[in-house]
Amino acid sequence: QITLKESGPTLVKPTQTLTLTCTFSGFSLSTSGVGVGWIRQPPGKALEWLALIYWDDDKRYRPSLKSRLTIIKDTSKNQVVLRMTNMDPVDTATYYCGHYGWLFHFDYWGQGTLVTVSS
Amino acid sequence: QTVVTQEPSFSVSPGGTVTLTCGLSSGSVSISYYPSWYQQTPGQAPRTLIHSTFTRSSGVPDRFSGSILGNKAALTITGAQADDESDYYCLLYMGSGIWVFGGGTKLTVL
Numbered sequence: 001q002i003t004l005k006e007s008g009p010t011l012v013k014p015t016q017t018l019t020l021t022c023t024f025s026g027f028s029l030s031t032s033g034v035g036v037g038w039i040r041q042p043p044g045k046a047l048e049w050l051a052l053i054y055w056d057d058d059k060r061y062r063p064s065l066k067s068r069l070t071i072i073k074d075t076s077k078n079q080v081v082l083r084m085t086n087m088d089p090v091d092t093a094t095y096y097c098g099h100y101g102w103l104f105h106f107d108y109w110g111q112g113t114l115v116t117v118s119s
Numbered sequence: 120q121t122v123v124t125q126e127p128s129f130s131v132s133p134g135g136t137v138t139l140t141c142g143l144s145s146g147s148v149s150i151s152y153y154p155s156w157y158q159q160t161p162g163q164a165p166r167t168l169i170h171s172t173f174t175r176s177s178g179v180p181d182r183f184s185g186s187i188l189g190n191k192a193a194l195t196i197t198g199a200q201a202d203d204e205s206d207y208y209c210l211l212y213m214g215s216g217i218w219v220f221g222g223g224t225k226l227t228v229l
Contacts, residue, residue, distance in 0.1 A: 106167065
């Protein structure tokens with residue numbers, strides 16, 4: 001079965017770079033049509049799509065955050081990494097990774113990891 | 120910038136039927152936006168309910184259904200149960216590899 005799990009720091013300081021890792025099983029990121037995305041949710045607020053990487057290494061980013069985001073994959077390790085630069089307290093959120101199958105949706109989700117930005 | 124709109128809150132009686140909608144601040148939602156719906160309870164990850172407007176995800180009861188109503192995507196819950204009390208989010212594919220979530224609807228069952 002498909003599982004995903006996010007890992008990374010729980011606390012980062014303003015201006016620092018956040019690096020999150022999504023480790024998954026049950027599928028391969030070398031399979032045509034497959035992708036892994038990142039979604040975040042500030043406390044008490046709505047979900048927000050951030051980025052997606054496809055099996056062919058095509059990458060898509062939320063336009064308003066594009067300059068701060070980098071998504072990369074390591075197919076051999078079954079991992080996807082998200083980097084977000086210049087972190088600010090407004091970036092405090094639970095960050096989720098999700099499996100993207102065909103038809104434009106996320107069908108499996110990780111449990112999420114809460115990242116707090118504070119000095 | 121286009122905003123995806125949802126009712127902030129909705130209430131339904133146990134056993135009742137409720138329809139939540141997902142619209143655009145400018146324009147109409149169609150199947151070309153591949154609307155999907157997610158259920159989330161506090162402290163939990165989202166659960167995928169519906170994708171591609173109508174298709175229920177594996178294991179989702181058939182009392183959840185998706186459609187297009189007028190110029191919006193819709194999620195209808197028929198025979199609401201207490202454990203349907205959750206936040207519901209729609210997600211639209213805007214084209215060019217961009218996805219946008221709606222602001223979510225908090226559903227109360229009482």
